[in-house]
Amino acid sequence: MSKRLVNILVPLISILLGLIIGAIVMAVSGFNPIDGYVALWNGIFMDTYTMGETVRQITPYIFSGLAVAFAFRTGLFNIGVEGQLIMGWLAAAWVGQAFELPAVIHVPVALIAAAAAGALWAFIPGLLKAKLQVHEVIVTIMMNYTALHVVNALIGVISGGEERTEKIHESASLRSDFLETITDYSRMHWGFLIALLAVVIMWFILQKTTLGYELKAVGFNKNASEYAGMNVNKNIILAMVISGAFAGLGGAMEALGTFENMSKLHASTGIGFDGIAVALLGANQPFGVLLGAILFGALKNGGLNMPSEAGVPTEIVSIVIALIIFFVASGYIIRVALERFGKKRKEEK
Template identity: 80%
Template sequence: MSKRVVNILVPLISIVLGLIIGAIVMLISGFNPVDGYIALWNGVFGSSYNMGETVRQITPYVFAGLAVAFAFRTGLFNIGVEGQLIVGWLAAAYVGSAFDLPKIIHLPLALLAAAAAGALWAFIPGLLKAKLQVHEVIVTIMMNYIALHVANATISALSDGGDKTEKIHDSASLRSPFFESLTDYSRLHWGFLIALIAVLIMWFILEKTTQGYELKSVGFNQNASEYAGMNVSKNIILAMVISGAFAGLGGAMEGLGTFGNITKMTGFTGIGFDGIAVALLGANQPFGVLLGAILFGGLKNGGLNMPNEAGIPVEIVSIVIALIIFFVASGYIIRVGLDRLSKKKKEGK
C-alpha cells in the first residue's frame, strides 16, 4: 500500500470511526442515530440557505487552519491563532467603519489591516522565540487573553462605552446581493473565494519558493539550516508573521462578511482553537486544510439542525467532532494497522 493511499485512508477511517462511535453515543443516550445524521445532512444540504450558511461557516475555519498548519510546517506551534483572529477582526471592523472610500480601495485596505494586525500579534512570540528562545506555545496562549481584553477595551472606547462598533460601510463589505438572492438571504459572502486563494498562496509559498524551502528547513533542523547559511531567527519570525496574517484574515471574514462589525466578547470565538483540529484533520497540508475545514464547518453548521429536526442536543455534535479528532490524533495506530494489513496481503501472495 503506497504512502499516498495510506495518507488518504487514515483521515477517512478516522472520520468513519468517529461517526460510528458517535452513533453509539446517540443510542446509549436514547436518540436515533439515523434520524440524527439525516438531520445533520439536512442542516448542511437541506436548502440553499443551509448550504450558504455552511460555506460561510467554513470560510474562517480555512484561514484558522492555514494559520496553524503554516506554523506547524515550519516547526512552530502557533496556539495564538484565536488572539490573532480577534485583533484581525477588530482591525477590519475599525477600518471598515472609520473610513469612507471607494470599494476598490476600502475593501482591500480593510483586509490588509486585518492581515497586518494578525501578523503583528504573531510577530511578538516569533521575536521572543527567535531571540530569547522563549517557547512560542506559552507566549501565544498568553497573547490570546491579551487580545481578548484589549479588543473589548478598544470596542468600548470606539463606541463610547457601548458593546459593539458601528456597522462597516458597504464599500468595505464582503456581502453581496447576488449571494443573498442565490441562497435565500444567507450570510454567504465573497470571503470563500479569498479563502481558496489563501490555500493556493500557502501551497505556492511552501512548495514553489526558495523562501518556503528555507522555512521548512528551519522547521526540520535549525542547526543544519544555520550551517547551510540560512538565517534561522529571520525565518522563525517570518513564519510566525505569515501564520498570523492568515489568522488575521480569518477575523476579517467575520468583521467584513458575517457580522459587519465586532461586539464585546465574554469569551473566545473558538474559531482559532478549532483551527488546530482543522489543521490536524488536513495533515497540515493546504488542500488538506480546505477539506478539514469543509468537514468541520459542515458538522458545526449542520449540527445546529439536529435539536430542531431530531430532538438531539447539539452537544452530541461536539462529541462526534471530538471523537473524529481523537481518532485523527490516534492516526499513528490506524497507520500501523494499515501497514500490517498490507504486509499480510503481500505475505499471503
C-alpha cells in the same frame, strides 16, 4: 499498499469511526442515531440557505487552520491564532466603518489591515522565541487573553462606550446581492473565494519558493540550517508573522462578511482554537486543511439543526468531532493496520 493511498485512507477511516461511535453514544443516550444524522445532513444540505450558511461557517476555519498549519510546518506551534484572529477582526471592522472609499479599494485595505494586525500580534511571540528562546506556546496562550481584553477596551473607545462597533460601510462588505439571492438570504459572502486563494498561496510559498524551503528547513533542523548559512532568527519571526497574517484574515471574514461589525467578547470565539483541530485533520497540508475545514464547518453548522429536528443536543456533534480528531491523532495505529493489511494481501498473491 502505497503511501499516498494510506495517507488518504487514514482520515477517511477516522471520520467513519468517529461517526460510528458517535451513533453508539446517541443510542446509549436514548436518541435515534439515524434521526440524528438525518438532521445533521439536513442542517448542511437541506436547502440553498443552509448550504450558504455552511460555506459561511467553513470560511474562517480555513484561515485559522492555515495559520496553525503554516506555523507547524515551520517547526512552531501557534496556539495564539485565536488572539491574532480577533485582532484582525477588530482592525477590519474599524477600517470598514471609519473610512468611505470605493469598494475596489476599501475591501483590499480592510483585508490588509486585518492581516497586518494578526501579523503584528504574532510578531511578538516570534521575536521572543527568536531572541530569548521563550517558548511560543506559553507566550501565544497568554496573548490570547491579552488580545481579548485589549479588543474589548478598543471597541469601547471606537464606539464611544457602546457594546459594538458601527456597521461597516457597504463598500467594505464582502456580501453581495447575487449571493443573497441564490442562497435565500444567507450570510454567505465572497470571503470563501479569498480563503481558496489563501490555500493556494500557502501551498505556493511552502512548495515553490526559496522562502518556503528555508522556513521548512529551519523548522526541521535549526542547527543544520544555521550551518548552511540561513538566518534562523529571521525565519522564526517571519514564520510567525505569516501565520498571524492568515489568522488576521480569518477575523476579517467575520468583520466584513458574517457580522459586518464587532461586538465585545465575553469569551473566545473558538475559531482560533478549532483551527488546531482543522490543521490536525488536514495533516498540516494546505489542501488537507481545506478539506478539514469543510468537514469541521459542515459538522458545526449542521449540528445546529439536530436539537430542533431530532431532539439531539448539539453536544453530540462536539463528541463526534472530538472522536474524529482522536482517531486522526491516533492515526499511527490505523496506518500500521493498513500497512500490515496491504503487506498480507501482497504475500497472499
